[in-house]
Amino acid sequence: MRPLDWGRTPAVTGRDSLLAEQLSDDELSAALAGDPSGFSAVYSVISPAVFGYFRARGVDDAEALTQDVFVDVLPKLANVTGGHAGLRTFIFSVAHARLVDHHRRAERTPYLAEYDPRDDARYVPSAEDEVLGSLGGIADSLSRLNEEQREVLVLRIVADLSIEQVARIMDKTPGAIKQLQRRGLNALRELVTEKDHAAS
Amino acid sequence: MTGTREPQQEGRIQAMLQDAGLESSTELRRSLEELGALVPDRAPAPRPDLAALLARGSFASAAATTAAMPTVPPALDARESPLPAGVSSLAERRGRKRRLAIVSGAVLGAMTLGAGAVAASSEDFRENVSHTVGSIFQPTGQTPDTAPEPARPSPSDIPAAPVPSRATGATTPPASADAAPAPRPDAAVPAKPGASAAPPAVGRDGVLPTPSQRPVTPGTPRIPGPGGNRDLPGQP
Numbered sequence: 118m119r120p121l122d123w124g125r126t127p128a129v130t131g132r133d134s135l136l137a138e139q140l141s142d143d144e145l146s147a148a149l150a151g152d153p154s155g156f157s158a159v160y161s162v163i164s165p166a167v168f169g170y171f172r173a174r175g176v177d178d179a180e181a182l183t184q185d186v187f188v189d190v191l192p193k194l195a196n197v198t199g200g201h202a203g204l205r206t207f208i209f210s211v212a213h214a215r216l217v218d219h220h221r222r223a224e225r226t227p228y229l230a231e232y233d234p235r236d237d238a239r240y241v242p243s244a245e246d247e248v249l250g251s252l253g254g255i256a257d258s259l260s261r262l263n264e265e266q267r268e269v270l271v272l273r274i275v276a277d278l279s280i281e282q283v284a285r286i287m288d289k290t291p292g293a294i295k296q297l298q299r300r301g302l303n304a305l306r307e308l309v310t311e312k313d314h315a316a317s
Numbered sequence: 318m319t320g321t322r323e324p325q326q327e328g329r330i331q332a333m334l335q336d337a338g339l340e341s342s343t344e345l346r347r348s349l350e351e352l353g354a355l356v357p358d359r360a361p362a363p364r365p366d367l368a369a370l371l372a373r374g375s376f377a378s379a380a381a382t383t384a385a386m387p388t389v390p391p392a393l394d395a396r397e398s399p400l401p402a403g404v405s406s407l408a409e410r411r412g413r414k415r416r417l418a419i420v421s422g423a424v425l426g427a428m429t430l431g432a433g434a435v436a437a438s439s440e441d442f443r444e445n446v447s448h449t450v451g452s453i454f455q456p457t458g459q460t461p462d463t464a465p466e467p468a469r470p471s472p473s474d475i476p477a478a479p480v481p482s483r484a485t486g487a488t489t490p491p492a493s494a495d496a497a498p499a500p501r502p503d504a505a506v507p508a509k510p511g512a513s514a515a516p517p518a519v520g521r522d523g524v525l526p527t528p529s530q531r532p533v534t535p536g537t538p539r540i541p542g543p544g545g546n547r548d549l550p551g552q553p
Contacts, residue, residue: 151374152374153371153372153373153374155374156370156371156374157371160360160363160367160371161360162360164360164361165356165357165358165359165360165361166356168356168357168360168361169355169356169357172355173352173355180361181364183361184361184363184364184367187363187367187370188366188367188370191370191371192370254351255348255349255351255352255355258348259352270349270352271352273329273333274326274329274330274333274349274352274353275352275353275355275356277325277326277329295336298333298336298337299336299337302333302334302337302339302345303337303339305345305348305349306339306342306344306345309342309344309345309347309348310342310344310345
């Protein structure tokens, strides 16, 4: 497993200064021992990435899901092994499972809302809308990728995980993850260049 | 994004692009950096239950066990650890559902057994069931036989049986009155003359002048004659 370069001790103990820094060995040990300062450090360092992961995957209430993950994860830290990488892998494996559950629940739950012509997808967008939409950014491009390719790219970049960690979370081999990553990048490049050409 | 995270993320994006042979694509690089920028600088403010968990900590007794960090595969088996108060696990909810199913099944089974016992102890119910089952499983050819069966117990047939005995009932009155039987033998004798009651009929109807059929008792008609046909019992 590729060792992660965890740096200095962040001065994070309270709720008011939850800056995303890096986790020290002492804080990791404190967290695994169930110490409140360790919990706060783990939350302040890793929760932004979890939040970004849910945001990149299109979860509407990413903050609530992030907090669900930590409510679930923190009490179980005593059994976590593998150091910093093991902790991060564990937290994102729980986040991945939560995301799968969230999508399944969203598929079963009917979407109830008042009719709004602007939300109606049954129309052909105008050229202006297409141009404006092309500026929408990465979320739109990601949504056109294959589900597994999207998950690999988000876990690699947003969650900052190695190939091996992603393979463990998605229950696949590292070779399969590399393949998905390569194909995802190629597909994303085509989408991005298409947009650039359309915009220009 | 913090200063320590950005260079690390740039290095990762660079490595990924090189691995895919796409390091020359600036649009793709920009998109991946945009993707990495979805991570906020600050952690979201914890809601009350999470804040309580962060402030309280947990499993303090297990502190010593994690001092040494083994390098065994990480983490995924950590889910089996006991949960603290206030945290619910999905496994418990599943267990609750299963428990509910088992209890409802047991209640249904007990109700079925109770209803069966009550039914078995009632004779009417058994008769009805046996009759119903019999009528269901009997071949259609025998169905007419089933019709008289219910008729037997019906009270209307009980007087029906004495009906044929009415003929004899006329003779049975001796049990009630002894005087009646006495004239009966007598009446039996004049019965033939009573049979010869035809003569008054002859008298009535001149149309039936065929008394030649009854010339056998020409003299006897006189006896009943004054009494008339119906007065035979009254005469003695």
